[in-house]
Amino acid sequence: MERHAPEIIFKNCDSSAARRVALIDVPKENWGARPAMVLDIVDRVMYQSLVDRLSVGLIGDMSPSVFGWRLPPKAPKAGMYSHNDLQWDSYRTHLGELAGEYGVALRSDLVSFFASIPLEGVKGGVEDRSPKNAVSKRLFSFLDGVDRVPERSGLPQRSTASAVLANMLLQPIDDVLDHYASSGARTFPSGAQRRSFARWMDDVWLFLTDASTARRAQVDLQNAAQAIGLYLNSAKTDVLEGDDVAEQALEIEHSAVDSALDVDDTEPLEELIERVLSNPEKSNRTTIKFMSKRMRDNNVQHRHHDLVSTAPRMPHGADALALLFKQFFTTGSLQDWLLYYAESDWAAFEWSTAQYLRMFPSARKPKAATVAFAAEALSNVDTSLPLLAVAAQRMSAWDPPEARAIARDVMRRTSNPHARRVIALAAMNAGEGRTSVRRWLDSEPENAVTLAMLEKHGFGGLKVVVDYAD
DSSP states (O other), X not given: OTTTOHHHHHHHHTSOSOOOOEEEEEEEGGGEEEEEEEOOHHHHHHHHHHHHHHHHHHHTTOOTTEESSOOOSSSOOTTOOOOHHHHHHHHHHHHHHHHTTOSXXXXXXXXXXXXXOOHHHHHHHHHHHSOOSHHHHHHXXXXXXXXXXXXXXXXXXXXXXXXXXXHHHTHHHHHHHHHHSOSOOEEOTTOOXXXXXXXXXXXXXXXXXXXXXXXXXXXXXXHXXXXXXXXXXXGGOEEEETHHHHHHHHHHHOHHHHHHHTXXXXXXXXXXXXXXHHSTTTSOHHHHHXXXXXXXXXXXXXXXXXXXXXXXXXXXXXXXXXXXXXXXXXXXXXXXXXXXXXXXXXXXXXXXXXXXXXXXXXXXXXXXXXXXXXXXXXXXXXXXXXXXXXXXXXXXXXXXXXHHHHHHHHTTTOOOHHHHHHHHHHHHHTTXXXXXXXXXXXXXXXXXXXXHHHHHTTTOOOOOOHHHHO
16 A cells, blocks of 8 residues: 555645544453454554654664564664564573573563553653654654543554554563573574563563562562553462473473474373363463464364363464364354354353354355354444454355345444445455445545555455455
């Protein structure tokens, strides 16, 4: 969009505030929720562009012991971020090496991190680290606009731009960690000089040789957090000693599982499955995703029936579990399971229901009850965006005439531009005429860029990403 129609972004930069958003609740472990939002398309590109422009000043000097959503430690360039998959691998490796060397570790995170971030603190940090100009001014007006969205606070979640600003804000936390870290920095294979701590956004690890020093560090970290308007999560703060250090760190690092799978030994993976089943609500998303992928890649079906029956207790892992179930179970049994799940009290998060609906590919029409479930989700104006998107796309493939009929009806009853865009695009793929699609999209300024794209390409059917359609 920036290459073909940069004037759209320029025009938005000349405006103020933020356009309308769609609110979603993404589950996290132990039935918590991340209050996220879907930003307007143009707002999202503009927001990222503004932060990219300022990124070297904001996080260019970040410690190499901090991972994720960062610029490379050497010769950082504005907007050129390290790939997060590589960052995660480095983070896991660093934790594993530190756990093998130290007998004490302080582990903690911050309470409701993104939602609790004070925007005045963010703006103050940007002012301290970058020149006051049109870029920072427009960034501030956008953040002020987002802050006025009811039921949401802090920075917009699931956004690289927000993650950059959050990393900038956490510099006082990094300063405390660096102060307590061992004085001897190590040179790792990448050449980066790292200390005896690791931070992945709000997840913090500090490795030491003495428990009393760890507790002193905990107090100083709490004071540093409070100074920027945040709080340590006391329920997730622990000082680990002895074997617990390696056990907890390796739960994230998971190297033992991969090493064993390299020689066709599935026992460590089976032990990991047992741990997840023993405490599904509190098993973290990272562990569930790791477990599910290794089971799929190595065709390990250890207790897979128990995972199906336990899945409702861990809605935060639905995206990973849906892929696992799709591979190991028949389509018919999964349809019965989905319909039962969706009607139960366990289905408190539509995000999770949406992930499970994706178990049924576009190319094969499921049984009537599953189609009816998707049709009902599409016709309900209160359906959240994740479930609406899956239902709309699947209905456009499973039953085009019905999808068109529902779209015409629901367009009279919904005004949210994000929902209208999803329904209009699905209806177009189902064969709806361009006159209706143009009228539906032209009614809100937020969908002007989508309409311009369709006009440019002659309203041809849009290609659905294979991973989403299948």
